Amino acid sequence: xxxxxxxxxxxxxxxxxxxxxxxxxxxxxxxxxxxxxxxxxxxxxxxxxxxxxxxxxxxxxxxxxxxxxxxxxxxxxxxxxxxxxxxxxxxxxxxxxxxxxxxxxxxxxxxxxxxxxxxxxxxxxxxxxxxxxxxxxxxxxxxxxxxxxxxxxxxxxxxxxxxxxxxxxxxxxxxxxxxxxxxxxxxxxxxxxxxxxxxxxxxxxxxxxxxxxxxxxxxxxxxxxxxxxxxxxxxxxxxxxxxxxxxxxxxxxxxxxxxxxxxxxxxxxxxxxxxxxxxxxxxxxxxxxxxxxxxxxxxxxxxxxxx
Amino acid sequence: xxxxxxxxxxxxxxxxxxxxxxxxxxxxxxxxxxxxxxxxxxxxxxxxxxxxxxxxxxxxxxxxxxxxxxxxxxxxxxxxxxxxxxxxxxxxxxxxxxxxxxxxxxxxxxxxxxxxxxxxxxxxxxxxxxxxxxxxxxxxxxxxxxxxxxxxxxxxxxxxxxxxxxxxxxxxxxxxxxxxxxxxxxxxxxxxxxxxxxxxxxxxxxxxxxxxxxxxxxxxxxxxxxxxxxxxxxxxxxxxxxxxxxxxxxxxxxxxxxxxxxxxxxxxxxxxxxxxxxxxxxxxxxxxxxxxxxxxxxxxxxxxxxxxxxxxxxxxxxx
Ligand SMILES: Nc1ncnc2c1ncn2[C@@H]1O[C@H](COP(=O)(O)OP(=O)(O)OP(=O)(O)O)[C@@H](O)[C@H]1O
Ligand SMILES: [Mg+2]
Numbered sequence: 086x087x088x089x090x091x092x093x094x095x096x097x098x099x100x101x102x103x104x105x106x107x108x109x110x111x112x113x114x115x116x117x118x119x120x121x122x123x124x125x126x127x128x129x130x131x132x133x134x135x136x137x138x139x140x141x142x143x144x145x146x147x148x149x150x151x152x153x154x155x156x157x158x159x160x161x162x163x164x165x166x167x168x169x170x171x172x173x174x175x176x177x178x179x180x181x182x183x184x185x186x187x188x189x190x191x192x193x194x195x196x197x198x199x200x201x202x203x204x205x206x207x208x209x210x211x212x213x214x215x216x217x218x219x220x221x222x223x224x225x226x227x228x229x230x231x232x233x234x235x236x237x238x239x240x241x242x243x244x245x246x247x248x249x250x251x252x253x254x255x256x257x258x259x260x261x262x263x264x265x266x267x268x269x270x271x272x273x274x275x276x277x278x279x280x281x282x283x284x285x286x287x288x289x290x291x292x293x294x295x296x297x298x299x300x301x302x303x304x305x306x307x308x309x310x311x312x313x314x315x316x317x318x319x320x321x322x323x324x325x326x327x328x329x330x331x332x333x334x335x336x337x338x339x340x341x342x343x344x345x346x347x348x349x350x351x352x353x354x355x356x357x358x359x360x361x362x363x364x365x366x367x368x369x370x371x372x373x374x375x376x377x378x379x380x381x382x383x384x385x386x387x388x389x390x391x392x
Numbered sequence: 393x394x395x396x397x398x399x400x401x402x403x404x405x406x407x408x409x410x411x412x413x414x415x416x417x418x419x420x421x422x423x424x425x426x427x428x429x430x431x432x433x434x435x436x437x438x439x440x441x442x443x444x445x446x447x448x449x450x451x452x453x454x455x456x457x458x459x460x461x462x463x464x465x466x467x468x469x470x471x472x473x474x475x476x477x478x479x480x481x482x483x484x485x486x487x488x489x490x491x492x493x494x495x496x497x498x499x500x501x502x503x504x505x506x507x508x509x510x511x512x513x514x515x516x517x518x519x520x521x522x523x524x525x526x527x528x529x530x531x532x533x534x535x536x537x538x539x540x541x542x543x544x545x546x547x548x549x550x551x552x553x554x555x556x557x558x559x560x561x562x563x564x565x566x567x568x569x570x571x572x573x574x575x576x577x578x579x580x581x582x583x584x585x586x587x588x589x590x591x592x593x594x595x596x597x598x599x600x601x602x603x604x605x606x607x608x609x610x611x612x613x614x615x616x617x618x619x620x621x622x623x624x625x626x627x628x629x630x631x632x633x634x635x636x637x638x639x640x641x642x643x644x645x646x647x648x649x650x651x652x653x654x655x656x657x658x659x660x661x662x663x664x665x666x667x668x669x670x671x672x673x674x675x676x677x678x679x680x681x682x683x684x685x686x687x688x689x690x691x692x693x694x695x696x697x698x699x700x701x702x703x704x705x706x707x708x709x710x711x
Contacts, residue, residue: 186595186599189595215601218601219601228595240597240602244602244603288596291600
């Protein structure tokens with residue numbers, strides 16, 4: 086795990102020398118990214134990557150108090166995108182607006198445009214229940230249902246009516262979450278008998294079982310010990326082969342270790358200095374953010390001078 | 393600087409090198425409060441024990457005259473007649489009839505209102521309805537009895553015209569009235585139980601693409617089951633113990649029947665009627681009241697124990 090830190094930080098997007106030439110000579114169609122090789126679409130220069138989310142001037146308020154102001158960013162396909170920033174800067178708020186979890190807070194209001202593969206997540210015909218089937222979420226505190234391990238994983242597929250043998254679906258999800266070997270003999274035990282780290286991986290398995298495209302994670306490791314944390318980080322790196330992941334974390338090393346892109350948010354005073362809200366300060370490749378940030382506030386924050 | 397620091401830390405508590413750890417005063421006030429509180433708690437236990445003991449001693453006097461099996465298994469209840477019979481089954485079935493109809497009405501109505509209040513209702517609506525429910529719980533039962541006779545009975549006659557509505561009293565009418573009486577109780581307690589299910593569980597289910605109905609039925613409801621069972625047990629106790637509505641609407645004819653349009657006497661109605669009539673102290677009729685009262689007590693006790701076990705078995709414990 087530890088040597089990953091340096092690896093991830095110094096890792097540059099895997100571009101071969103030929104890429105520049107191909108690009109320059111127009112071998113790749115600039116407008117149709119689907120013809121590009123997959124690796125290039127996901128890890129190449131940002132302007133060519135396939136976008137999962139496009140946020141344009143997104144603001145979120147709670148009962149008139151703005152929590153997040155004017156965020157514009159693209160979140161890329163099969164990338165791990167980290168949201169970092171001091172407490173209260175609106176990371177969770179922003180994350181929860183991506184799968185309409187904010188709809189559950191009556192006072193919450195989302196403005197601006199939030200596109201998922203080009204479709205407006207807040208469009209008039211969009212069903213938030215459907216959105217959450219496609220964009221799953223894992224929470225800070227492990228929140229398994231007070232049911233058996235099996236029923237926890239089966240809950241989602243039963244809800245969405247996924248076809249297939251439920252036993253297979255449950256096993257597959259637990260395997261992908263790296264939990265199968267630990268729990269295969271006690272699937273009928275209550276999930277509350279598991280350790281915190283196992284519970285969190287169960288929550289990830291539960292989320293995977295629905296076969297989402299995107300997994301949103303809000304500080305998934307903050308309640309876990311370093312070993313469980315390392316397991317979940319490994320898991321995230323495996324999962325990004327199939328899913329786009331957006332993770333909120335307070336752990337700089339974690340962001341550096343696992344993410345491809347990092348967004349730094351911060352609480353800023355409004356122009357009239359009457360109230361404060363969270364703003365996106367900088368968003369770039371993780372390696373850039375952690376080695377050569379473009380904004381001094383980012384540098385202060387990641388070097389521990391603020392927040 | 394350094395010297396000053398050492399001096400201050402060494403003499404922080406004045407002249408004494410160590411600060412006293414003993415209580416500065418004897419704290420009589422606290423001790424008095426403790427005694428008063430313990431006395432109050434003790435008094436309520438004493439009163440309850442007293443009630444139970446007086447019931448049991450009266451019942452013991454009764455069973456010296458009437459064999460217990462004749463009481464428990466006899467099918468004729470005529471304690472005040474010259475040719476007296478003490479078979480309690482007719483008035484027990486009367487009570488069970490009332491409980492049945494009361495639950496048929498109050499469980500669905502109460503639980504559905506609770507789900508609405510806790511999961512669906514906007515805050516504003518909940519804030520108006522919840523206090524109204526709590527006021528409804530306190531309506532005098534005589535008023536409900538009147539309501540049963542004046543409105544409910546004609547209403548049910550209209551809705552079920554094919555039933556045989558002879559006689560002025562009907563178990564069904566009384567049972568439904570008792571049910572309506574306890575709906576607020578069931579709704580309010582179940583609502584509290586469901587509201588106290590942690591938000592994280594709900595969010596976890598919503599995040600899996602569950603609809604509101606599914607979250608309510610498959611996550612919130614099972615997690616709140618112990619509170620909901622408690623609500624139902626309380627409801628049954630209320631239904632068993634309800635006297636006035638039953639006396640007014642179901643009448644006082646001790647007979648074994650399951651026809652909701654017929655009259656029947658319940659255990660409480662018997663006690664209420666007999667205790668308010670002319671009975672002389674020390675007669676067998678007088679002791680009958682205690683025997684029936686003791687049986688009522690045992691029934692509720694058994695039901696509560698049963699409910700506790702049921703809850704242990706099925707509850708989903710959340711942190
Ligand atoms: N349900 C809510 N109702 C009202 N205000 C809220 C709600 N949730 C968050 N807020 C406010 O929105 C702002 C951003 O909160 P948010 O939880 O998104 O911050 P965060 O960056 O996730 O913080 P942390 O790192 O502590 O989790 C805060 O000022 C907070 O008080
Ligand atoms: Mg947060």
